[in-house]
Amino acid sequence: MSSELEELSWITIHGRGVLNTGQASLVASILAEAGFASGRESYFYMRYDDAPERVNLPFIYYVVYGNPRVRIVLPEEVEPVGNIFDVVVVLDSSILLQPTSQRALLLDGAKKKMKLVVNTSLSPDSILELIKKYQCAHDWEGSIITIKAKKYDPNISFGMIGATLKAIEDKVSMDNVFDVLEAKENTNEKIQAVTQAYEEAKSVDVKVMAKECEPFKLISEMVEKYKKIPSPALQPWNRETYESLKKRASDAPTYELRLQSMPRWEVLAPGLIEFNPKPREKNIGYKTSFFRSFRPVCNKDLCVDCKLCHIYCPEGAIDFETNEINYDYCKGCGICASVCGSKAITMVSEVEALEDLDEEEKLTIKEALIEYMY
Amino acid sequence: MTKSTTKVVSIQKHNMWTGSRAVAEAVRLADVDVIAAYPIRPYTGIMNALAGMLAKGQFSAEYVICDSEHSQFEVVKHASAVGARTFVGSSGTGLAYGTEAAIVTALGQVPVVGIVGCRSLDDPGNFGMEWNDTFLFRDSGWMIGWAKDPQEALEMVLVAYRVSEDPRISLPSFVALDGAAITHIASPVKTPTKENVDEFLPPYKPLYPLDPLYDPVAKAIHIAPSLIGPEQRKVVDVAMKRAKKEVIPQAWKLWNEITGSNYPTFIDEQYIDDADYILVSMGAYSKNVEYITEKLRAKNIKVGSIRLRYFRPFPADELRKACENAKAVGVVDFSYSFGSPFYGSVLFNEIKASLYGMKNSPLIMSFIFAGGREMIIEDLEKAANLLIKGVKAGKIEKPVRWLTLRGEDI
Numbered sequence: 001m002s003s004e005l006e007e008l009s010w011i012t013i014h015g016r017g018v019l020n021t022g023q024a025s026l027v028a029s030i031l032a033e034a035g036f037a038s039g040r041e042s043y044f045y046m047r048y049d050d051a052p053e054r055v056n057l058p059f060i061y062y063v064v065y066g067n068p069r070v071r072i073v074l075p076e077e078v079e080p081v082g083n084i085f086d087v088v089v090v091l092d093s094s095i096l097l098q099p100t101s102q103r104a105l106l107l108d109g110a111k112k113k114m115k116l117v118v119n120t121s122l123s124p125d126s127i128l129e130l131i132k133k134y135q136c137a138h139d140w141e142g143s144i145i146t147i148k149a150k151k152y153d154p155n156i157s158f159g160m161i162g163a164t165l166k167a168i169e170d171k172v173s174m175d176n177v178f179d180v181l182e183a184k185e186n187t188n189e190k191i192q193a194v195t196q197a198y199e200e201a202k203s204v205d206v207k208v209m210a211k212e213c214e215p216f217k218l219i220s221e222m223v224e225k226y227k228k229i230p231s232p233a234l235q236p237w238n239r240e241t242y243e244s245l246k247k248r249a250s251d252a253p254t255y256e257l258r259l260q261s262m263p264r265w266e267v268l269a270p271g272l273i274e275f276n277p278k279p280r281e282k283n284i285g286y287k288t289s290f291f292r293s294f295r296p297v298c299n300k301d302l303c304v305d306c307k308l309c310h311i312y313c314p315e316g317a318i319d320f321e322t323n324e325i326n327y328d329y330c331k332g333c334g335i336c337a338s339v340c341g342s343k344a345i346t347m348v349s350e351v352e353a354l355e356d357l358d359e360e361e362k363l364t365i366k367e368a369l370i371e372y373m374y
Numbered sequence: 375m376t377k378s379t380t381k382v383v384s385i386q387k388h389n390m391w392t393g394s395r396a397v398a399e400a401v402r403l404a405d406v407d408v409i410a411a412y413p414i415r416p417y418t419g420i421m422n423a424l425a426g427m428l429a430k431g432q433f434s435a436e437y438v439i440c441d442s443e444h445s446q447f448e449v450v451k452h453a454s455a456v457g458a459r460t461f462v463g464s465s466g467t468g469l470a471y472g473t474e475a476a477i478v479t480a481l482g483q484v485p486v487v488g489i490v491g492c493r494s495l496d497d498p499g500n501f502g503m504e505w506n507d508t509f510l511f512r513d514s515g516w517m518i519g520w521a522k523d524p525q526e527a528l529e530m531v532l533v534a535y536r537v538s539e540d541p542r543i544s545l546p547s548f549v550a551l552d553g554a555a556i557t558h559i560a561s562p563v564k565t566p567t568k569e570n571v572d573e574f575l576p577p578y579k580p581l582y583p584l585d586p587l588y589d590p591v592a593k594a595i596h597i598a599p600s601l602i603g604p605e606q607r608k609v610v611d612v613a614m615k616r617a618k619k620e621v622i623p624q625a626w627k628l629w630n631e632i633t634g635s636n637y638p639t640f641i642d643e644q645y646i647d648d649a650d651y652i653l654v655s656m657g658a659y660s661k662n663v664e665y666i667t668e669k670l671r672a673k674n675i676k677v678g679s680i681r682l683r684y685f686r687p688f689p690a691d692e693l694r695k696a697c698e699n700a701k702a703v704g705v706v707d708f709s710y711s712f713g714s715p716f717y718g719s720v721l722f723n724e725i726k727a728s729l730y731g732m733k734n735s736p737l738i739m740s741f742i743f744a745g746g747r748e749m750i751i752e753d754l755e756k757a758a759n760l761l762i763k764g765v766k767a768g769k770i771e772k773p774v775r776w777l778t779l780r781g782e783d784i
Contacts, residue, residue: 239589265605270544270613271455271483272606273582276590 008066009171010084011164012109015091016293017056021046024091026157028061030180031164035065037176042066056291056332058095065171085110087167089160093120094293094350096130114142115167117201119149119156124204132213140208143167147201152193162197174198222253231261237269247284282329288315292332294347296325302344309336309345391563393556394419396524397463397489397549399563400531402427403571407458408436410446415501416491416557417463443468447475447486454484455593457583459535463489465553467496469507479546480515481610482594485538485578486546487531488516492657492708493553494746502746503553505657505709508685509720515610517547517617518686520656522642525563527551529635530683532571533625539578540621543613550685552708555658566633574632618687640689642681645671646696649678651761652736654693654725655706656682659749663706666754677758685721690728697729702737702761702770706754710744718774719744737764740774753777 011031013024028044035042042065050059088110090096096118118127124144145166149159165174174195181190210216229248245263252258277283298309303323310318313336317329325336337345391399398420401409411421428437436453440446443464450460464472469490479486494504508518519534521527527549534547551557582591623639630637642660644667646652655663660681667679680696682689697703707719714723722740729735741757743749756777764770776783 262602263605265608265612268602268605268609269582270541270609271582272481272594274592274595276592278590 008064009086009168011063011065011087011089011168012085013061013063013089013091014058014095015061016058016095020091021059023155023157023160024059024061026155027089027160027164028063030157030161030177031063031168031172033180034172034176035063037179038172040065040171056293058290083109083111085114087115087117087164089117089164091119091156091160092293093118093122093127096127097350110138110140110142112139112141114140115145116142117145117147117160117163117167119160119163120146121148122146124202124206128204128206128208132208138210138216140206140210143203143205145201145203147197149197152197153190158190158193159197162194162199163201165194165198166201166203219253223257226251226253226257237267237273239275241267242269242275243284250284250287282326287328288331289328292327292330293350294332294334295327295350296330296332296334296336296345297348298323298325299344299346302342304342304344306341308339308341312336312339388562388564390560391524392419392558392560393521393524393527393551394491394558395423395560396528396563397531397551398423398427399565400528401461402433403566403568404459404461404532404535404575405433406435406461408438408450408453408460410438410440410449410460410462412440412443412446412464412468414443414465414468414491415493416551416553417465417489419557420463420489443472444475447472447479447488450486450488451475451479451482451484452584454479454486455482455580455584457578457580457585459539459578460486461488462486463491465491466493466501466507470495470510473510476511476516476546477514478594480511481606483515483544483610483613484546485535485544485580487534487538488546488548489531490518490548490550491553491557492550500746501553502748503555503658503708504744504746505550505707505720508548508550509709511548512686512720515545515614516686517545517614517622517684518550519547519684520550520682521556522658522660522681522683524556524559524561526637527556528563528565529629529633529637532566532575533629535578536575536625536628537617537621539580540625541581543617543621544581545610545613545617550657552658570632574629614687618689622684622687638683640682640684641692641696642683643696644668644679645676646678646680646700648676648699650676650701650765651758652678652680652697652700652703653706653754653758653761654680654682654703654721656685656721657708659706659708659743662749662751662754666751666758669755670758675758675762682721685724688724688728693725693728694732697732697736699734700736701765702739703729704739704741704757704761706741706743706749706757708743708749710742716740716774718742722774737761737770738773739764739770742774742776743778744776745778747778749778 013028015021015024025046032042032044042063044061044063047060047062120127124146127144127146145163147159147163149156149163152159152162161177165172165177177194178191181187181194184190245261245267249258249261252261305323307320310320310323314333315329315331317326318324318336319326334347337347394416401424409424413421425437427433428435438449440449446462446464450462454460490508492503492505492508494500494502495506511518517537519530521530530549534549537543538545538547582589584591584593626637626639629635644664653663653667660679663679663681667677670677680693703725705719705722705725707721709720711718711720711723718726718740719742722738726738729738739761743753760775
């Protein structure tokens with residue numbers, strides 16, 4: 001970790017899809033302007049390789065306060081290393097349940113005293129439980145701030161700004177934000193939303209030791225195990241080599257190891273050749289479950305086996321014979337639920353699906369862990 | 375077509391053909407499967423000749439009349455990826471319009487062979503000969519060969535197929551023909567026999583064709599920069615290095631053996647062993663350069679000339695070796711590069727970069743013949759004299775000269 005990086009304060013804003021993008025962009029721009037108003041050099045940007053125009057795909061915005069002499073750090077240099085982010089803002093709580101490679105972007109890069117701001121109706125304690133179950137990979141002595149931002153502002157941005165202010169009081173004051181808002185339209189409403197959200201956001205101090213958490217143990221075990229697998233030798237390009245490399249990369253338990261596992265140039269086939277899955281096989285290298293904030297759940301008692309869901313599914317994620325939904329590839333678009341004539345398929349929020357765990361039925365904790373994290 | 379019994383005399387038939395007609399013959403001999411056509415001077419001549427051959431049933435191919443140059447390059451890119459041998463061609467701003475498709479052809483390593491009939495990048499109506507349209511592709515991964523006359527154009531196209539389709543490299547090739555000077559001027563052309571061409575040019579078998587019968591593969595997949603961005607570029611880079619080191623020299627050696635011709639691989643040299651002054655050029659007008667070299671040799675002036683046969687891969691090592699003992703090098707160049715180092719032309723800067731760091735590096739001058747105006751022998755004499763004057767004075771005040779320009783060359 002260079003000393004240059006430590007001089008900066010980072011806020012990351014996580015969301016999904018088109019709607020969240022607009023909201024995150026507004027939050028980021030106002031926080032950055034408030035940073036200027038407080039006399040700091042500030043900037044904000046969206047992670048360059050994100051594609052949030054796709055429905056539900058996660059994205060990240062960064063807001064940086066710092067010293068004008070410090071160079072701009074490109075996001076790709078930041079992602080795999082830890083101890084950078086001061087504040088993590090989450091606009092969609094299902095993001096907290098990302099698979100490994102995405103999760104690395106969320107909390108692994110955080111400082112030990114990181115403050116987490118989540119837009120949710122859950123209490124901070126429930127969020128803490130979620131994180132202990134699915135997220136924690138290093139020690140954390142910060143705080144969790146929760147808010148249901150929609151209550152203060154139909155477009156959640158100003159509610160989120162109010163809650164975020166609680167986390168960055170040492171850098172930007174409420175007055176700085178007011179200065180910025182006064183130059184905009186409908187100032188009073190916005191100031192009211194920000195103030196109210198600031199006052200009503202619930203904050204809880206947390207102390208989590210990673211070694212006590214199940215996911216951390218699993219990750220460290222997996223890293224150990226993964227490192228023992230020998231890398232495939234440099235050999236002429238063919239389907240077997242390709243698939244072994246692809247599998248190795250997709251099995252990597254951390255983002256950093258995944259990048260290290262990508263093929264060297266010597267084994268690339270000329271002309272960007274990718275060996276596709278053979279008919280009826282699935283693409284092992286690229287699962288799309290992290291697109292999803294809602295999941296389709298089928299009630300077999302109502303199902304009349306009409307195959308409409310199979311025909312309409314744009315991802316081919318529903319099996320023809322068994323009607324099983326493959327949650328590795330389902331993006332949660334909801335087309336199956338809307339074409340289902342007997343209303344057997346319903347869309348369930350990912351977070352709800354997990355909260356219902358105790359009432360058994362859908363998923364055991366073990367299954368959820370495998371599905372969401374590894 | 376006459377059948378030869380021995381290899382050495384296998385090139386027998388003489389025809390008075392323009393470069394366009396000669397290239398069309400090469401396409402027929404190579405038994406091309408897909409031809410993409412869209413008219414532009416001088417490619418129109420090749421199109422016409424090929425359409426005539428197809429109509430007469432001399433060979434069979436898919437002849438796709440496209441709606442633009444962009445579609446032309448798209449058609450051959452995809453046809454080649456599924457395993458067809460393809461032919462395409464264009465020039466000038468038309469070629470620039472096809473650039474999007476052509477760039478991906480190289481990065482996707484699809485072995486298309488194309489013709490550039492060098493033509494000025496259109497100030498409206500300017501169809502003069504200029505090299506800038508081809509130089510648009512100098513960084514893109516296309517191999518670029520430069521033919522001297524219709525005869526060489528024909529043979530270079532055939533060799534280009536073998537080089538491009540070599541599985542060690544699998545890169546597309548352009549054969550550049552100087553517009554008008556090669557494409558529209560007829561000269562005697564001897565055609566190799568079909569048997570010789572078949573012996574030289576095996577059928578095209580791509581490593582991984584886009585054909586589910588072989589294996590389901592995807593080509594030109596999405597590249598995330600953090601995943602395999604630099605690695606993919608390196609594959610193309612190494613292919614170009616292999617082309618320079620192995621594939622092109624081997625292909626010309628084999629061609630010379632089969633047809634009994636005697637082509638050098640990368641550079642064609644005249645009188646350079648003891649030359650103090652060397653004129654470097656490419657393409658059709660290098661014949662004028664050779665003529666002026668002989669004329670000055672008759673006056674006991676030690677002039678030599680070099681013709682580059684390939685622009686990509688660039689024969690830097692060969693050039694350095696050839697210019698070892700020279701005092702001055704003059705580059706006869708039909709291109710411009712506004713705002714470039716020393717305001718010189720494209721080829722000049724490439725050659726200057728190649729000769730940098732030599733022990734006794736020669737003085738170097740750029741003679742620019744831009745705008746498509748015909749170069750005459752007097753201009754070349756003037757160029758040679760400027761080199762001689764520079765060497766006598768020990769330095770060159772003004773290394774870049776526009777020799778066909780009316781008005782002051784400032």
